[in-house]
Amino acid sequence: MEVILADYLGFCYGVKRAIRLARDSAAEKNASTLGPIIHNPQMVARLEEEGVGSVDSLDEVPDGGTLIIRSHGVGPAVYEAANARPIKVVDATCPHVKKAQMAAHRLAEDGFDVVIIGEKKHPEVKSILEWAGGNAAVVETEEEAEALPDYLKLGIVAQTTFSGTRFQEIAARLIPKSNDIRIIRTICTATDQRQSAALALAADVDLMLVIGGKNSANTTRLAQICAEKTVVHHIETASELKDDWFHNIKKIGITAGASTPDWIIREVYQKCQM
Ligand code: SF4
Numbered sequence: 001m002e003v004i005l006a007d008y009l010g011f012c013y014g015v016k017r018a019i020r021l022a023r024d025s026a027a028e029k030n031a032s033t034l035g036p037i038i039h040n041p042q043m044v045a046r047l048e049e050e051g052v053g054s055v056d057s058l059d060e061v062p063d064g065g066t067l068i069i070r071s072h073g074v075g076p077a078v079y080e081a082a083n084a085r086p087i088k089v090v091d092a093t094c095p096h097v098k099k100a101q102m103a104a105h106r107l108a109e110d111g112f113d114v115v116i117i118g119e120k121k122h123p124e125v126k127s128i129l130e131w132a133g134g135n136a137a138v139v140e141t142e143e144e145a146e147a148l149p150d151y152l153k154l155g156i157v158a159q160t161t162f163s164g165t166r167f168q169e170i171a172a173r174l175i176p177k178s179n180d181i182r183i184i185r186t187i188c189t190a191t192d193q194r195q196s197a198a199l200a201l202a203a204d205v206d207l208m209l210v211i212g213g214k215n216s217a218n219t220t221r222l223a224q225i226c227a228e229k230t231v232v233h234h235i236e237t238a239s240e241l242k243d244d245w246f247h248n249i250k251k252i253g254i255t256a257g258a259s260t261p262d263w264i265i266r267e268v269y270q271k272c273q274m
Helices: 013-024 041-050 076-083 095-109 123-131 142-146 164-177 189-202 217-227 262-273
Strands: 002-005 031-034 053-055 066-069 088-091 113-117 136-139 154-158 181-184 207-211 231-235 251-256
Touching: 002 262, 013 041, 013 066, 013 088, 013 095, 041 053, 076 088, 076 123, 095 113, 095 123, 095 154, 095 181, 113 123, 113 164, 123 136, 142 164, 154 164, 164 181, 164 189, 189 207, 189 217, 189 251, 207 217, 207 262, 217 231, 217 251, 251 262
Parallel strands: 002 251, 031 053, 031 066, 066 088, 113 136, 113 154, 154 181, 207 231, 207 251
Antiparallel strands: none
16 A cells, blocks of 8 residues: 655644643643644644633633733733733734735725735634734625625735645636725635645545644644545544455555644554555
8 A cells, every 4th residue: 555645734833822822831831822722732732731721701810820822813902901900912823824814904094995814713714814903804705795785995905824725716606796905815824734735645545544633724624625636535544444444445645734743654654654
Protein backbone atom coordinates (compact mmCIF):
# COMPACT_ATOMS: atom_id res chain seq x y z
CA MET A 1 0.00 0.00 0.00
CA GLU A 2 1.38 3.38 -0.99
CA VAL A 3 0.79 6.26 1.43
CA ILE A 4 1.19 9.80 0.10
CA LEU A 5 1.14 13.03 2.10
CA ALA A 6 -0.40 16.13 0.50
CA ASP A 7 2.15 18.77 -0.54
CA TYR A 8 0.66 21.19 1.99
CA LEU A 9 -0.93 19.93 5.20
CA GLY A 10 -1.15 20.55 8.92
CA PHE A 11 -0.27 23.60 10.98
CA CYS A 12 -0.34 26.89 9.13
CA TYR A 13 1.75 29.93 9.99
CA GLY A 14 -0.96 31.53 12.16
CA VAL A 15 -1.55 28.42 14.25
CA LYS A 16 2.18 27.75 14.75
CA ARG A 17 2.58 31.34 15.90
CA ALA A 18 -0.41 31.15 18.28
CA ILE A 19 0.85 27.94 19.86
CA ARG A 20 4.36 29.37 20.25
CA LEU A 21 2.94 32.48 21.95
CA ALA A 22 0.75 30.32 24.22
CA ARG A 23 3.71 28.10 25.17
CA ASP A 24 5.83 31.17 25.86
CA SER A 25 3.09 32.26 28.30
CA ALA A 26 3.00 28.94 30.15
CA ALA A 27 5.39 30.26 32.80
CA GLU A 28 3.09 33.24 33.53
CA LYS A 29 0.58 33.14 36.39
CA ASN A 30 -2.87 31.79 35.42
CA ALA A 31 -2.33 31.87 31.64
CA SER A 32 -5.47 31.03 29.69
CA THR A 33 -6.67 31.28 26.13
CA LEU A 34 -10.06 32.88 25.50
CA GLY A 35 -11.79 29.83 23.99
CA PRO A 36 -9.75 26.82 22.82
CA ILE A 37 -6.51 28.00 21.18
CA ILE A 38 -7.31 25.99 18.04
CA HIS A 39 -10.04 23.60 16.97
CA ASN A 40 -8.06 20.53 17.93
CA PRO A 41 -8.96 18.80 21.22
CA GLN A 42 -5.64 16.89 21.43
CA MET A 43 -3.55 20.07 21.15
CA VAL A 44 -5.78 21.87 23.66
CA ALA A 45 -5.28 18.99 26.13
CA ARG A 46 -1.50 19.06 25.63
CA LEU A 47 -1.33 22.81 26.27
CA GLU A 48 -3.39 22.36 29.40
CA GLU A 49 -0.80 19.86 30.66
CA GLU A 50 1.88 22.44 29.94
CA GLY A 51 0.08 25.05 32.06
CA VAL A 52 -2.10 26.99 29.61
CA GLY A 53 -5.80 26.56 30.28
CA SER A 54 -8.83 27.80 28.40
CA VAL A 55 -11.61 30.09 29.66
CA ASP A 56 -14.95 31.01 28.12
CA SER A 57 -15.03 34.58 29.33
CA LEU A 58 -12.70 37.34 30.46
CA ASP A 59 -14.29 37.28 33.95
CA GLU A 60 -12.72 33.87 34.56
CA VAL A 61 -9.19 35.34 34.34
CA PRO A 62 -8.12 36.44 37.85
CA ASP A 63 -6.33 39.77 38.42
CA GLY A 64 -2.64 39.32 37.65
CA GLY A 65 -3.40 36.52 35.16
CA THR A 66 -2.61 36.33 31.45
CA LEU A 67 -5.19 36.28 28.68
CA ILE A 68 -4.13 34.82 25.33
CA ILE A 69 -6.23 35.88 22.37
CA ARG A 70 -6.29 32.97 19.94
CA SER A 71 -5.56 33.03 16.21
CA HIS A 72 -9.27 33.57 15.33
CA GLY A 73 -9.15 36.98 16.96
CA VAL A 74 -11.77 38.94 18.90
CA GLY A 75 -13.74 42.14 18.48
CA PRO A 76 -12.71 45.55 19.85
CA ALA A 77 -14.93 45.21 22.95
CA VAL A 78 -12.79 42.34 24.28
CA TYR A 79 -9.59 44.41 23.98
CA GLU A 80 -11.30 47.30 25.76
CA ALA A 81 -12.57 45.08 28.58
CA ALA A 82 -9.22 43.28 28.94
CA ASN A 83 -7.21 46.51 28.94
CA ALA A 84 -9.42 47.85 31.72
CA ARG A 85 -8.37 44.94 33.97
CA PRO A 86 -5.03 44.30 35.74
CA ILE A 87 -4.20 41.36 33.48
CA LYS A 88 -1.59 40.77 30.78
CA VAL A 89 -2.88 40.38 27.22
CA VAL A 90 -0.99 38.24 24.70
CA ASP A 91 -2.44 38.80 21.25
CA ALA A 92 -2.04 35.64 19.14
CA THR A 93 -4.53 36.77 16.49
CA CYS A 94 -3.21 35.51 13.15
CA PRO A 95 -1.89 38.47 11.12
CA HIS A 96 -4.08 37.36 8.19
CA VAL A 97 -7.18 37.47 10.40
CA LYS A 98 -6.05 40.87 11.69
CA LYS A 99 -5.86 42.03 8.07
CA ALA A 100 -9.47 40.90 7.45
CA GLN A 101 -10.63 42.60 10.67
CA MET A 102 -8.89 45.84 9.74
CA ALA A 103 -10.19 45.69 6.15
CA ALA A 104 -13.77 45.42 7.45
CA HIS A 105 -13.13 48.20 9.98
CA ARG A 106 -11.70 50.58 7.37
CA LEU A 107 -14.53 49.87 4.92
CA ALA A 108 -17.09 50.68 7.61
CA GLU A 109 -15.22 53.85 8.53
CA ASP A 110 -15.21 54.86 4.84
CA GLY A 111 -19.01 54.58 4.77
CA PHE A 112 -19.36 51.15 3.13
CA ASP A 113 -21.92 48.59 4.23
CA VAL A 114 -19.81 45.51 4.83
CA VAL A 115 -20.71 41.97 3.78
CA ILE A 116 -18.53 39.16 5.07
CA ILE A 117 -18.56 35.97 3.02
CA GLY A 118 -18.05 33.20 5.55
CA GLU A 119 -19.57 30.90 8.13
CA LYS A 120 -21.82 32.83 10.53
CA LYS A 121 -20.96 30.74 13.58
CA HIS A 122 -17.20 30.77 13.07
CA PRO A 123 -15.40 32.76 15.81
CA GLU A 124 -13.18 34.49 13.26
CA VAL A 125 -16.23 35.70 11.33
CA LYS A 126 -17.81 36.93 14.55
CA SER A 127 -14.65 38.92 15.27
CA ILE A 128 -14.58 40.46 11.77
CA LEU A 129 -18.28 41.32 12.15
CA GLU A 130 -17.56 43.16 15.39
CA TRP A 131 -14.73 45.14 13.77
CA ALA A 132 -17.11 46.08 10.93
CA GLY A 133 -19.47 47.75 13.41
CA GLY A 134 -23.27 47.84 13.17
CA ASN A 135 -23.90 47.89 9.39
CA ALA A 136 -22.49 44.48 8.44
CA ALA A 137 -23.94 41.19 7.27
CA VAL A 138 -22.59 37.66 6.90
CA VAL A 139 -23.54 35.36 4.02
CA GLU A 140 -22.41 31.86 3.24
CA THR A 141 -24.61 30.90 0.28
CA GLU A 142 -25.69 32.43 -3.03
CA GLU A 143 -29.29 32.51 -1.76
CA GLU A 144 -28.33 34.53 1.29
CA ALA A 145 -26.37 36.94 -0.92
CA GLU A 146 -29.36 37.33 -3.29
CA ALA A 147 -31.63 38.15 -0.34
CA LEU A 148 -29.58 41.21 0.65
CA PRO A 149 -30.80 44.68 -0.43
CA ASP A 150 -29.07 47.07 -2.84
CA TYR A 151 -26.40 49.30 -1.35
CA LEU A 152 -25.01 52.77 -2.04
CA LYS A 153 -21.52 51.61 -1.11
CA LEU A 154 -20.77 47.91 -0.64
CA GLY A 155 -17.57 46.46 0.82
CA ILE A 156 -16.95 42.71 0.67
CA VAL A 157 -14.43 40.73 2.71
CA ALA A 158 -13.95 37.00 3.29
CA GLN A 159 -13.44 34.63 6.20
CA THR A 160 -9.74 33.77 5.80
CA THR A 161 -10.41 30.04 5.55
CA PHE A 162 -13.27 30.30 3.04
CA SER A 163 -12.98 28.44 -0.28
CA GLY A 164 -11.66 30.76 -3.02
CA THR A 165 -14.07 29.34 -5.61
CA ARG A 166 -17.09 29.64 -3.34
CA PHE A 167 -16.09 33.21 -2.48
CA GLN A 168 -16.12 34.12 -6.18
CA GLU A 169 -19.49 32.43 -6.76
CA ILE A 170 -21.13 34.24 -3.83
CA ALA A 171 -19.45 37.59 -4.55
CA ALA A 172 -20.82 37.40 -8.12
CA ARG A 173 -24.36 37.59 -6.67
CA LEU A 174 -23.46 40.69 -4.64
CA ILE A 175 -21.76 42.69 -7.39
CA PRO A 176 -25.05 43.80 -9.10
CA LYS A 177 -26.24 45.23 -5.78
CA SER A 178 -24.14 48.39 -5.86
CA ASN A 179 -22.41 50.77 -8.23
CA ASP A 180 -19.71 51.47 -5.67
CA ILE A 181 -18.10 48.18 -4.66
CA ARG A 182 -14.84 47.39 -2.96
CA ILE A 183 -13.89 43.70 -2.74
CA ILE A 184 -11.04 42.72 -0.44
CA ARG A 185 -10.23 39.05 -0.92
CA THR A 186 -8.99 38.29 2.58
CA ILE A 187 -8.60 34.54 2.02
CA CYS A 188 -5.23 33.33 3.27
CA THR A 189 -2.89 31.32 1.04
CA ALA A 190 -2.54 28.53 3.63
CA THR A 191 -6.15 27.56 3.02
CA ASP A 192 -5.90 27.75 -0.76
CA GLN A 193 -2.66 25.72 -0.73
CA ARG A 194 -4.10 23.00 1.53
CA GLN A 195 -7.33 22.78 -0.47
CA SER A 196 -5.60 22.64 -3.88
CA ALA A 197 -3.04 20.08 -2.69
CA ALA A 198 -5.78 17.93 -1.10
CA LEU A 199 -7.92 18.04 -4.25
CA ALA A 200 -4.99 17.08 -6.51
CA LEU A 201 -4.03 14.19 -4.24
CA ALA A 202 -7.62 12.97 -3.83
CA ALA A 203 -7.89 12.66 -7.61
CA ASP A 204 -4.92 10.28 -7.61
CA VAL A 205 -5.67 7.89 -4.70
CA ASP A 206 -8.24 5.23 -3.76
CA LEU A 207 -8.83 6.66 -0.30
CA MET A 208 -8.17 9.95 1.50
CA LEU A 209 -7.61 10.29 5.23
CA VAL A 210 -8.38 13.82 6.39
CA ILE A 211 -6.95 14.41 9.86
CA GLY A 212 -8.14 17.13 12.21
CA GLY A 213 -10.65 18.20 14.83
CA LYS A 214 -14.26 17.31 14.07
CA ASN A 215 -14.95 20.88 15.28
CA SER A 216 -12.44 22.36 12.81
CA ALA A 217 -14.15 24.19 9.95
CA ASN A 218 -11.10 24.09 7.67
CA THR A 219 -10.59 20.33 8.22
CA THR A 220 -14.25 19.62 7.53
CA ARG A 221 -13.96 21.68 4.34
CA LEU A 222 -10.91 19.63 3.26
CA ALA A 223 -12.95 16.45 3.77
CA GLN A 224 -15.80 17.85 1.64
CA ILE A 225 -13.42 18.84 -1.16
CA CYS A 226 -11.71 15.43 -1.19
CA ALA A 227 -15.09 13.67 -1.22
CA GLU A 228 -15.67 15.15 -4.69
CA LYS A 229 -12.89 12.87 -5.95
CA THR A 230 -12.61 9.77 -3.78
CA VAL A 231 -13.61 7.92 -0.59
CA VAL A 232 -12.86 10.01 2.51
CA HIS A 233 -12.51 9.30 6.23
CA HIS A 234 -12.27 12.30 8.56
CA ILE A 235 -10.40 11.27 11.70
CA GLU A 236 -8.93 13.09 14.68
CA THR A 237 -6.29 10.51 15.65
CA ALA A 238 -4.72 7.24 14.46
CA SER A 239 -6.83 5.29 16.98
CA GLU A 240 -9.87 5.79 14.73
CA LEU A 241 -8.36 3.93 11.75
CA LYS A 242 -10.29 0.73 10.89
CA ASP A 243 -8.75 -2.26 9.09
CA ASP A 244 -11.76 -2.77 6.82
CA TRP A 245 -11.29 0.69 5.24
CA PHE A 246 -8.15 -0.60 3.55
CA HIS A 247 -9.36 -3.77 1.75
CA ASN A 248 -8.43 -3.56 -1.96
CA ILE A 249 -6.88 -0.12 -1.45
CA LYS A 250 -3.57 0.45 -3.21
CA LYS A 251 -3.00 4.16 -2.71
CA ILE A 252 -3.88 6.24 0.36
CA GLY A 253 -3.64 10.02 0.48
CA ILE A 254 -3.27 11.96 3.71
CA THR A 255 -4.11 15.57 4.36
CA ALA A 256 -4.69 17.53 7.56
CA GLY A 257 -6.31 20.78 8.59
CA ALA A 258 -4.35 23.90 9.51
CA SER A 259 -4.97 23.13 13.19
CA THR A 260 -3.71 19.53 13.16
CA PRO A 261 -0.43 18.94 15.05
CA ASP A 262 2.49 17.21 13.30
CA TRP A 263 2.68 14.41 15.86
CA ILE A 264 -0.88 13.27 15.04
CA ILE A 265 -0.16 13.31 11.27
CA ARG A 266 3.02 11.27 11.90
CA GLU A 267 1.11 8.66 13.95
CA VAL A 268 -1.51 8.20 11.21
CA TYR A 269 1.17 8.00 8.50
CA GLN A 270 3.14 5.39 10.44
CA LYS A 271 0.07 3.29 11.28
CA CYS A 272 -0.97 3.23 7.61
CA GLN A 273 2.44 1.87 6.65
CA MET A 274 2.34 -0.99 9.19
S1 SF4 B 1 -5.47 29.45 8.11
FE1 SF4 B 1 -4.47 31.34 7.45
S2 SF4 B 1 -5.61 32.94 8.47
FE2 SF4 B 1 -6.12 31.08 9.53
S3 SF4 B 1 -4.64 30.98 11.20
FE3 SF4 B 1 -3.75 29.87 9.49
S4 SF4 B 1 -2.45 31.35 8.43
FE4 SF4 B 1 -3.86 32.47 9.75
